[in-house]
Structure formats: C-alpha cells, structure tokens
C-alpha cells in the first residue's frame with residue numbers, strides 16, 4: 001500500500017507553513033513536502049539558522065518568517081524536507097524522491113504552495129557566467145552569507161531590485177550601479193492607483209526607505225534605462241545600456257537582473273489544471289475559486305504560485321485553503337470555515353490594494369517589448385535563438401508546444417520554465433495573436449530530474465498499484 | 472566574483488571540486504560553494520560548448536547541472552555539500568541519462 005496523507009502541502013514557504021499549521025490545529029493530519037532541507041521557502045530561506053551574524057541585513061520583513069515557523073513547529077504537522085515532488089496525478093498520487101530513492105504516496109487533499117520564480121527576460125549576453133538573477137543573489141545572501149566580492153551591477157525593474165540593493169548596502173557590498181529599467185511613463189500610469197496603495201500595508205513607505213538607504217550609501221541609481229546588454233567572451237566583462245539618449249558602459253564581472261516574479265506553475269500545468277492568462281500580472285496562473293480550489297477535485301493552490309500577491313498575503317491564502325481542506329475532511333462545518341476565514345479575508349482585501357499600483361509601475365511590458373535581436377538566445381538549455389523561433393512561427397508554428405516539437409525549445413532540462421513565455425510571446429506577435437490564444441507549454445512528469453534507475457523502480461512500484469495514474 | 476562573510480570554523484567540511492580540495496561551510500549548497508570559490512562556470516552546454524554558471528539558485532533554470540559523487544545532471548543549487556563530496560564540472564551533455572525521460576515521447 002502506498003503511504004497515505006490526509007492533507008499534503010507542497011512547499012514550505014509562507015503559504016504552505018500557514019496552511020499546514022492551521023489544518024493540524026483542526027485535527028487534520030498534515031504533511032509539508034519540500035525540496036529544501038529547511039523550512040521557510042525562498043522568501044524565508046534559512047530562517048531557523050541564518051548564516052548572517054547581523055540580522056539587520058535582511059530587514060524586518062524577513063523576521064515575519066520566524067512566527068510562521070514557530071506556529072508550524074508547534075502545530076504537530078509533519079515536515080518532509082529534501083524531498084522532490086516530481087509528479088502529481090489527478091487522482092492525487094504524488095511522486096516523491098529523496099536521497100536517490102523515489103516512491104509514490106497518496107493524499108485526500110493536496111495544496112500546491114510552490115511560490116514564484118523570477119520572470120526570465122532574454123537580452124544579449126544573458127547566458128554569460130557572471131549574469132544571474134537578483135533573486136539568486138538574495139538566496140546566496142540568505143542561505144550562505146555569500147556576497148559579491150568585487151562589486152555588482154543590479155538592473156531591471158520591480159521592488160525586489162531595491163530590496164536587494166538595500167540589503168547589499170547593509171552587508172557592505174559595493175554596488176557599481178543600479179540600473180532601473182522602469183520607464184518614466186509608468187510613474188504617470190501608476191499614479192491613479194497610489195491613494196489605494198497607501199491604504200494597504202506600509203509597502204510604499206518601505207520602498208521609499210530602501211531607496212533612501214541606497215542613495216545615502218552613494219550608489220549611482222540610473223532611471224529609465226533601456227537596451228541592456230551583457231558583454232564578454234567566456235564570462236561577463238561589462239554591461240552596456242542606453243540612458244538619457246546615450247550608450248553607457250560599466251566594467252563588471254557580475255550583473256544581477258530582475259524583471260519581477262511570476263507564479264511557479266510547472267507542477268500545476270503538468271497536472272492539467274486549468275490556467276488563465278493574467279494580463280495585469282503578465283503571467284499564467286491557475287484558475288481558482290475563493291478558497292484556492294482548482295479545476296481538479298481535491299487539489300488547491302495558495303500563495304504566489306496562484307498569482308503574485310506577496311509573502312504576507314500568501315500566509316493568509318494558505319490559511320483559507322487549510323480551512324477549506326478541514327471542511328472537506330469533515331473537521332469543521334461550512335459556518336465554522338466561513339467564520340474563521342473572515343479575518344484572513346479582511347487582511348487580503350486590504351493588502352491587495354497595493355497591487356494595482358505595483359503592477360502598473362513595475363509592468364515588465366516595456367522590457368518584453370524591446371525588439372529582441374535574432375541572435376539572442378531564448379531557450380538557454382537547447383540554445384535556440386529568437387530568430388529561430390520567429391522563423392518557426394512564420395513556417396506556421398502556432399504556439400509554444402508546436403515550436404517545442406519543431407525546434408526543441410522547451411525540451412531541455414528546464415522544460416520551458418525559462419523560455420516558455422518568451423517563445424509564446426514571439427509566436428503570438430508573429431501571428432497577431434494574444435498570449436491567451438497561443439497557450440503555454442505543458443510540462444510532463446517527471447518535472448524534476450530523476451534518474452532512469454530510480455524511475456524504473458518507481459514504475460515497478462506503480463505497476464503494482466493500479467490506482468495510481470502513471471506518468 | 473563572490474566571497475563568504477563567514478570565517479572558517481569547525482563546522483566546515485572538505486569537498487573536492489574538479490580535483491581540488493576545498494573547505495566549505497557544511498550548510499552551503501554545491502552551487503554556492505562553486506560561486507564562493509570563484510570556480511567561474513559549472514558546466515558547458517551540449518550544443519555549442521558555451522560555459523554556463525548558476526543563474527537562478529532556486530531550481531528552475533537548470534544551468535547549474537554538475538556531476539556530483541559520480542551522478543551527472545544534478546542541480547548543484549539544490550544539493551547541500553557533504554564531507555568528502557566529489558564534484559565535477561559537466562562538459563557538454565556529460566551523460567544525459569536520467570533527465571527528461573518523460574518528455575521525449577511528447578510533442
């Protein structure tokens with residue numbers, strides 16, 4: 001018999017921790033499955049054992065994670081860390097792998113709480129060693145106290161860019177420049193949403209304080225930057241860009257880029273859950289009801305993998321999904337679920353008021369619309385260029401799945417996690433279609449690397465369990 | 472490129488990267504160790520042989536594939552270091568065994 005869980009939560013970030021803790025309090029046997037050995041997800045990475053001796057470097061928002069982890073630890077919910085989820089079936093079979101061993105478990109209810117990933121935006125030279133995401137820089141800081149040694153250039157758009165800049169300033173890292181690619185027009189467009197944003201949490205105030213910190217440290221911040229380019233042979237040597245009508249060059253061995261975050265949907269897409277295109281957040285996200293229930297019975301989503309609302313909202317969305325799970329499992333009735341959900345709903349209503357402002361101000365559209373030169377790599381894994389994708393579109397490829405069959409773009413190890421949206425965008429533009437019309441790549445399990453030997457063992461095991469849908 | 476803010480202590484372990492022995496904190500991932508030790512790149516691509524380094528550090532880009540303890544195509548950003556671990560840069564496809572078994576039939 002496969003091991004069985006009442007409530008399996010995938011992801012140990014704010015949504016997953018809050019959901020498992022609340023479910024456990026209502027008497028549900030909850031387990032959190034996570035690929036990291038430690039709790040906290042990426043946002044609260046290493047929260048229980050920070051390698052940083054100065055806790056002020058990461059700031060107050062990071063410490064919110066402590067409360068979530070304490071509540072989780074006190075709740076009696078289980079934690080299976082260092083565990084990859086490489087498959088989830090519509091019958092709620094879950095493929096797990098840890099230490100090179102794979103197994104299949106089952107669950108009555110599944111909550112997917114796998115968070116977000118950074119939006120991949122191709123530009124010339126973005127595959128050079130020395131170019132990485134700002135999120136990657138932050139993970140090195142949080143999890144390993146590893147920071148740039150000879151200075152770094154930060155470029156792109158979005159609140160995280162300024163947060164990491166402020167954290168680096170506090171950690172004594174030399175910032176060669178912050179290249180803000182937010183177009184000036186976005187400030188005008190976003191202005192009408194500012195009054196509502198000011199009534200949410202203290203997001204705007206915090207953002208401004210990061211900028212003050214950066215400026216006070218003497219860091220050069222350049223606005224309305226365009227046409228970013230990473231230059232180098234075997235590795236990054238310089239960054240060039242346009243600003244104020246001129247081309248500029250900064251010699252640097254390290255460039256960190258950020259273009260906002262998008263829901264991590266590879267798991268939800270691989271299950272066949274219905275998704276919708278969110279034009280405002282410029283991303284796909286699973287279609288849900290107000291409890292996070294998806295189109296597949298018994299499988300819910302919560303947190304940033306369901307739409308980008310931020311870490312604090314994620315915890316509350318996780319609680320809503322937990323209440324619904326407790327109701328479905330017979331621990332509480334509908335009235336109790338609704339009553340307990342009221343404070344979470346009130347928080348979310350207030351918290352979300354900041355989003356329209358942020359979404360319009362930090363819209364990635366101008367970075368995405370920059371006409372990609374034909375020789376820029378779009379698919380990093382299979383090394384497919386923008387020109388090849390355009391050509392495939394002209395030859396009649398209607399969307400990313402056809403381009404994948406034609407060019408292998410999206411068939412490499414990342415399964416289109418990096419190139420999927422760019423390929424879709426290029427085909428949409430070539431065919432005069434919308435993103436919703438061209439659709440998205442459907443990843444196939446295993447969605448995490450798993451060796452043939454391990455898989456063979458699992459297939460034997462799965463064959464012995466006819467109730468589990470096979471990958 | 473990168474440096475550690477932490478000083479060496481008894482909690483550090485010894486690993487081998489491309490034949491060279493290094494002392495690294497025991498809670499680091501292989502990718503962090505590779506970056507902090509200025510290894511430069513962790514693999515070359517199967518198609519053009521271009522050097523690549525970890526890009527996302529959170530398991531989505533697969534740029535950090537390395538051979539770890541004899542097993543190719545492991546995501547260095549997801550694997551914590553361990554005493555005696557042997558890590559190699561992965562050149563070209565290495566051995567693609569084990570990756571993407573499920574996708575080949577697709578499309």
Ligand code: FES
Nearest residue numbers: 528532533535548
């Ligand atoms: S650095 Fe992106 S998957 Fe490891």
